[in-house]
Amino acid sequence: MDKRILIPTDFSKNALNAARYALDLYAKLNCEFYFLNVFRLDHYTTNTLIMPEPGSPEFEAAKAKSEEGFAKLLDMLELHHDNPKHSYHTISSFNFLSEAIKQTIASKDIELVVMGTQGATGAKGIIFGSNTVNAMEKIRECPVMAIPEDLRFSIPKEIVFPTNYKSTFRRKELNYLIEIALMHQTSISVLHFKKETSLDESQEANKQLLDDILENVDHSFHILTDKNVARGITSFVESRKSDMIAFINKKHFLFNSIFSRPLVKEIGYDAKVPILALNES
Template identity: 50%
Template sequence: MDKRVLLPTDYSKNALNAIRYAMELYSNERCEFYILNVFHISGYTLDSMRVPETGEPYYEAAKKESEEGMERLMQMIKLHPQNDKHRFHTITTFNSLTEAIKILVDKKDIDIIIMGTKGITESRARIFGTNTVNVMERIRECPVIAVPSHYMFEIPKEIVFPTDYKSPFKKKEIGDLIAMAKLHDAKINVVHIDKDRDGKLSRKETTNKELLQEILQGTDYEMHFLSADKISDGINTFIEEHDCQMVAFLNRKHLFFGSILSNPLVKKIGYDPQVPILELNDN
């Protein structure tokens, strides 16, 4: 069955870069790409008592602007070498981004969402755009790949998977990571970063580690142990030393360094992404 990939865009360079990344990542796969632009109307919020309706001048003007932007974007995509395996569908809608994505994920049975880390309005100081963090936090039905602004595509041959072994793994949660590794014959580097530097795992952590090894059987993987004061430093050092092209995080609702939104992964681990992030969910 064809891969169904959702590509949210605000027509920024960053969003275009993420679309190009998706086309390269799945260049050998049959894909249905759904490109989504969510438009807003100045003066209206989704919480307004009154929502603008089709036919109203403000609504029609915003809709037209969104559709024209989509037309320009499709022209740019056509400049990219064409791939017979890829088909594109465009959607423009008035909604909140996460709500529009939820609807599409359900309606089109989306396998994965690929988006940029920042949008047009994000400040330079903000490492991750609010939209990206919201999508990672609220959309739990499928994985999300966040592509850093200026990242040039490289085949992911080395994938980092940081873990603290604090909770047991399930095959289902790791499935998308294994699929990504198999797609590009990549190696999964499981990295345990130890802040205590004693190198010891508790009995429970050891059991969880063994369970993960069972799940990863049949893939090319290696277990690593690093000591670092800051988790982010450990991850970044590993990425540089092993020339990694992707980092995968398991976003557990309550357990992975706190949930992304209430205790942002980006804040907590201070993670400034140099490579794309594959965010997995513990459905």
């Protein structure tokens, strides 16, 4: 069965860049790419009592503008990414972005969402836009990958996987990480935050389980002693010229533990590599 990937787009340069990265990353697989554009109406606000209806001049004009954007996008992609393994679909939606993404994931059985980290309205200096952080926080149905602005695709040689070994690992959670690693012969560097002097019994068991799950992938274990986790991950990635960061998006405490909300943004300020948020099964 073809892999189904959703790429939200606002037709910005950054969104186009994310699309190109996804097409190159999955060039070897049969994929269906769904491009989603959420359109807005210029004069409509949440204070307006009357919702614009499909068929109204305002609604149809905004939808037509979205469809024009898709025509240009597909022309560009087909010019540079003529891959017989890939097919493209477009969806124009009048909705909130997070709701439109969730609806598309459900209706099209999407397996992965790929987003640019900043759209056309992104503030200078902030690479992780609020849409991307919200998507990583709210989307539980499938993994979310964020692609930094201006990043050109190169075959990933190393993916950094930060963990504290405090939760049990499941193969299902790591499927997408392993798939990318096997597809490109990529190594995985497991990075442990060392606060305690040694691992306790359950952490040791979890580390061994992870070792077993990654048995078919080239992988290694590393220790991080930097008290500032964001800075530690960033410097580890830079020093080794790693190509991606992947982490498991824990249900209840992702945004106040290892990957606290400020941390995701903090890494995002200097993000030079894609970040893959995997979901807890």
